[in-house]
Amino acid sequence: MTVALIPTKQYIEQRGEGYYIEGTRISLDSIVYAFLDGESLESIAQNFPLLSLEQVFGAITFYLANRELIDTYLRSGEKEFNKLQQSCREKNPLLYQKLKAAQAQKRV
Known part of the structure; x- marks a missing residue:
């Protein structure tokens, strides 16, 4: 049996001191603040038509996995x-x- 390597996706990239959805000009801040305001991920995806639902889930997953770092960044x-x-x-x-x-x- 051959095991296929599954490439991992990057959803967030750091540019300078900011974080952005990879390949876009949309900041992670925008997505996280909408999430913290109680918007559903589907609603966030609708409000950012350039993003797929997968990208929104990826952004929130990145935030949750790095919450302390991103919360510090947001406070700054x-x-x-x-x-x-x-x-x-x-x-x-x-x-x-x-x-x-x-x-x-x-x-x-």
Whole structure:
């Protein structure tokens, strides 16, 4: 009996300091945040039409297998975002107020 080697698939690739679905410009962050918000994997795949359901499952599997690393990475990104947000608020308070008002209007 001959044993066939089954190639393993890579679903995530690291580029610079970020993680992306292999061969796409879609960040792992986007998929993980949707998952953490309670979206089903099927719903996530529908919201990202460039991704197959297999790629979404692969991304979530990667996240779950590396949860501590990715959670640390996500927290780091959130800290950087908060710094940029604070800088924007300080440099141009009027623009920041307009952006917040537009964001609030969008939620209504």
